[in-house]
Amino acid sequence: MAGRQRLWDGSSPVTESAGRPGYHARWHDAGEYLMAQDNGPLRNKDHSDGNPEAGLEQILMPAIADDGDDCTFCSTCAFSAACLAEGYDKPSLRRLHCLVEHTGPYRAGDVIFREGEPFTAIAAVRAGTVKTRVLDPDGREQIHGFFLPGEVIGLSAIHATRYPCDAVAIDTVTLCRFSFPLMATLAQEMPRLQGHLFRLLSEDIGKAMMMAGDYSSDARMAAFLVMMSRRYARRGFSPSRFQLAMSRADIGNYMRLAAETVSRVLRRFQDEGTIAVDGRLIEIRDAQALERLAAPMLRD
Template identity: 50%
Template sequence: MATTVGLPPARSRLCGACPLGPDCFPGSLASAHLYELEGLIEHTAPAHAGSVVFRQGDPFEHIAVIRLGTVKTYAIDREGREQTLGFHMPGDFIGLGAIDDGRHPCTAVALDTVTLCRLPFRATADLAARMPMLQAKLFRLMSRDIARATQLSCNNTADERLAAFLIGMADRMAARGYSSSRWQLTMSRMDIANYLRLAPETLSRLLRRFQAEGLVSVEGREVEVRGRERLQALAAVEPASATCAGHARSEAA
């Protein structure tokens, strides 16, 4: 059974030296404002794979930035089906989707060892009203989440979705100082298939074809991108087909 992340109220003045740098809220603040924000931050104890950060329906009190590890968010529909919504890495914020309703619309669970920096939302929002740079950062984070969700809601083919996922992972790894061509997946193929709205068999077949075409090499959870330019071209759909309106194209079954 999944356990909930422990949250001791330890606080420290370490944001200035944090390796997340400008990817985090503090990275956009002057030192005087940074000190004020640091007073609100709670550093969580390490949570292991399967630990729940928050559950769908929980009251919304905090937003959190991932300091270490990977978090999966998913929602359960009325028929009990799970839909993977995203994979969140160091520097990503989680919990922003609960701002409007006051309750979390999804569950967040650790995929490996995870540590978080939590901020009480009301106090953070009050600070943002006095700090334009902090407010702008919050808006950019919300916009980024919307953009990622929109990409998957469009009528892209299975090939395009997988190519976009691989390129997106490569870019996110590079932004965090890791190799953009070779990395270890923390999520399962079942989770990836669910996230891409594909049947697991479809994902496996696509990966075999991508390997046969020299686009990627996959061994277990280790992925190596070998044909980035071709994947990039495949992921970049034409404007007419990138819109979320229009006719749906058939997906390989």
């Protein structure tokens, strides 16, 4: 799958890409995207932003390399379930598939789309982790969410004609990009696809509402860990042992806590035997206790 992926804007210079020309010509991450290509986006070498457990990751997630062909979706794709499971006929599948474009890799810090840019597409994360954020006039950032492989970014832009936030790669990221206008059109004829989009949107409302509640720092951190655990689990990772991609500062910002508080709470959880922490590696030792702590927030 060498030279397979295209940039978000489809403007990839050197790959075969076969990319249609046209409206998507402004999404850049500059430079060296070729170099990071297929050795696996997650190498041991880029330790700081990447995943130190890349080896493990590769084992647990072979699917990451399975980026589909003309008739098959990535098994990591957020829409694979919606499509494969629905028993669409080949032509429909092909039509959906042809509005997909693989883009990336982006590297830590690269901006995938920026607030205010015209909204053209949503994207499923194929590998890596993306954060969405807004920047206050005074430069303070507010993180809206983290997106793991299989999750979809850009949905909150639908009501506007422009993206309402930045999307930034936290580590090495590859995406499946979907032209939204095309997808909406296709959804006209594919009830399941429409339903899936509705569901994704509605789900995000729920998540955001959850974040909006006022909860203690303990509840927030516990909920964060439980959620991450579940999300990793859904992707085939161990739910009890995972590597966070983001810094304490990012976690804190996302949870509306100071980075110091994140540190302290994690420390305390560890002292209480609920979890074990080693840098960004988290091990959940007492899931029950954690869920009890998170209960007011997760409510289930």
